[in-house]
Amino acid sequence: MLKKTSHFMREANFIGGAWVEADSGATIEVVNPATRQTIGTVPKCGRAETRRAIEAAEEAFHSWKKTSANDRAKLLRKLHDAILDNQEALAELLVMEQGKPLAEARAEVGMSAAYVLWYAEEGRRVYGDVVPSPWADRRILVTKEPVGVIGAITPWNFPSSMLARKIGPALAAGCTAVAKPASQTPYSGLALGVLAEEAGFPAGVVNIVTGSASEIGDELTENPLVRKITFTGSTEVGKVLIQKSAGTVKKVSMELGGNAPFLVFDDAGVERAVEGAVAAKYRNSGQTCVCTNRFFVQEGIYDRFVEKLVEATNRLKVGSGLEDGTQQGPLIDEKAVEKVEELIADAAEKGGKVVAGGKRHSLGGTFFEPTVIAEASPEMRFMQEEIFGPVSPIFRFHEEEEAVKLANDTAFGLACYFYTADLGRAFRVMEGLKYGLIGVNEGIITTVEAPFGGLKESGLGKEGGHQGIEDYLDTKYVCIGGLGL
Ligand SMILES: NC(=O)C1=CN([C@@H]2O[C@H](COP(=O)(O)OP(=O)(O)OC[C@H]3O[C@@H](n4cnc5c(N)ncnc54)[C@H](OP(=O)(O)O)[C@@H]3O)[C@@H](O)[C@H]2O)C=CC1
Numbered sequence: 001m002l003k004k005t006s007h008f009m010r011e012a013n014f015i016g017g018a019w020v021e022a023d024s025g026a027t028i029e030v031v032n033p034a035t036r037q038t039i040g041t042v043p044k045c046g047r048a049e050t051r052r053a054i055e056a057a058e059e060a061f062h063s064w065k066k067t068s069a070n071d072r073a074k075l076l077r078k079l080h081d082a083i084l085d086n087q088e089a090l091a092e093l094l095v096m097e098q099g100k101p102l103a104e105a106r107a108e109v110g111m112s113a114a115y116v117l118w119y120a121e122e123g124r125r126v127y128g129d130v131v132p133s134p135w136a137d138r139r140i141l142v143t144k145e146p147v148g149v150i151g152a153i154t155p156w157n158f159p160s161s162m163l164a165r166k167i168g169p170a171l172a173a174g175c176t177a178v179a180k181p182a183s184q185t186p187y188s189g190l191a192l193g194v195l196a197e198e199a200g201f202p203a204g205v206v207n208i209v210t211g212s213a214s215e216i217g218d219e220l221t222e223n224p225l226v227r228k229i230t231f232t233g234s235t236e237v238g239k240v241l242i243q244k245s246a247g248t249v250k251k252v253s254m255e256l257g258g259n260a261p262f263l264v265f266d267d268a269g270v271e272r273a274v275e276g277a278v279a280a281k282y283r284n285s286g287q288t289c290v291c292t293n294r295f296f297v298q299e300g301i302y303d304r305f306v307e308k309l310v311e312a313t314n315r316l317k318v319g320s321g322l323e324d325g326t327q328q329g330p331l332i333d334e335k336a337v338e339k340v341e342e343l344i345a346d347a348a349e350k351g352g353k354v355v356a357g358g359k360r361h362s363l364g365g366t367f368f369e370p371t372v373i374a375e376a377s378p379e380m381r382f383m384q385e386e387i388f389g390p391v392s393p394i395f396r397f398h399e400e401e402e403a404v405k406l407a408n409d410t411a412f413g414l415a416c417y418f419y420t421a422d423l424g425r426a427f428r429v430m431e432g433l434k435y436g437l438i439g440v441n442e443g444i445i446t447t448v449e450a451p452f453g454g455l456k457e458s459g460l461g462k463e464g465g466h467q468g469i470e471d472y473l474d475t476k477y478v479c480i481g482g483l484g485l
């Protein structure tokens with residue numbers, strides 16, 4: 001297993017087509033969250049290396065933007081094929097650095113390939129317009145062109161697919177990229193650099209830099225050669241990046257924090273709702289921006305829903321991601337466990353009832369028991385704070401309007417879910433919820449064909465769908481006269 005992943009486990013950065021160390025020789029240790037063992041190191045680069053990567057990307061941009069969309073698509077299809085040909089090794093590498101169950105890691109790598117393939121084709125459909133001219137002697141064109149060098153900063157929870165969801169549209173549009181993966185999970189991003197090199201992308205089109213987040217981030221946001229910043233991570237860091245990008249008026253795409261509500265109405269089938277609840281809550285041990293953060297269950301089925309969710313939660317198998325059958329891996333680090341413990345203690349102090357789990361798992365380290373808290377109430381911290389862990393707070397509501405009001409009572413607006421058999425209610429609730437992503441009677445909804453992105457403080461822009469390539473393009477209006485018409 002380790003032998004298969006070793007080809008992709010690059011302990012170097014990819015800059016201008018070369019694999020390099022940090023100028024200082026400094027490195028960052030990468031730890032396996034399941035074993036707490038060091039699995040390797042990556043360079044601790046800073047502004048100077050990032051500047052060189054940006055300059056290499058700018059140099060490459062001048063020829064890359066001139067390649068035909070079809071030729072870019074051919075290379076992206078080669079990258080797609082290479083990801084799938086190496087799916088098992090890439091999934092094992094992902095498990096080693098991030099901890100999620102192997103089945104989820106395989107699915108994430110598959111999603112990476114899907115984003116690359118989707119944008120290979122979307123890049124061939126970047127249409128402009130020929131507009132009927134108001135002047136008889138002039139013609140009007142509207143064209144779409146790649147913005148140039150883009151900076152991508154990605155999180156630890158989906159270290160492969162979050163990068164693919166950015167470099168896929170960027171390269172398809174004719175842009176070039178400088179990417180910084182999360183320091184806790186750098187290898188999956190570096191592996192995409194290995195595959196891009198082997199697929200034949202020209203030097204400088206893709207650059208991957210690891211190291212000091214603030215130094216790399218400052219260079220990416222302040223360097224005028226970078227024309228767009230795309231980020232997935234916390235709202236707090238997203239706001240910093242938006243502010244710093246303002247200095248050179250860069251385009252920004254932000255996939256930020258969430259606080260997903262999951263509404264269950266009396267007319268919903270409890271079994272199906274619980275199935276969706278488990279899927280929407282416990283994926284990646286609750287460490288996704290679209291995981292349910294608050295369950296709101298109508299009075300009439302509250303007790304039955306709690307009983308069934310407790311049964312399902314207690315059935316979840318906690319263990320190392322590489323073990324057969326594991327459904328819940330470790331949390332990413334000790335800080336994440338402490339946050340979860342604080343939120344549970346806060347709820348208990350305010351009248352919440354821990355009816356499943358509630359403490360660190362007997363496996364030790366950062367493994368945590370999947371947890372259900374009944375009698376949750378709005379004054380508890382997780383009403384407003386993203387849990388990012390395997391904890392299911394269940395609130396009670398009486399009327400539809402009350403549920404929608406509670407669901408919307410947050411600064412976030414990324415994902416939400418609700419279960420009902422009533423079509424009229426489905427439309428009333430869907431139109432009342434202020435969220436970018438809505439699952440109706442479904443708990444897993446992310447797909448490459450659909451635009452993913454939040455409202456309010458959950459972000460700006462969309463990734464996926466035909467919309468996801470728009471933010472990598474500039475629109476130009478051309479008025480042509482002197483034609484002797
Ligand atoms: N919306 C989403 O998809 C995600 C949301 N989150 C939210 O963020 C919280 C914290 O998770 P975490 O991974 O620490 O998220 P962060 O936002 O802290 O980190 C995400 C990425 O941003 C980088 N980063 C951090 N600070 C800066 C900076 N000043 N300038 C430039 N880049 C920076 C990180 O680098 P480095 O790794 O080197 O610190 C990482 O690559 C979670 O609890 C969750 O609430 C997290 C992940 C995904």
Ligand SMILES: O=C(O)[C@H](O)CS(=O)(=O)O
Binds near residue numbers: 155157287288289290
């Ligand atoms: O960052 C995340 O949590 C991902 O966007 C979740 S998903 O795209 O895999 O649903």
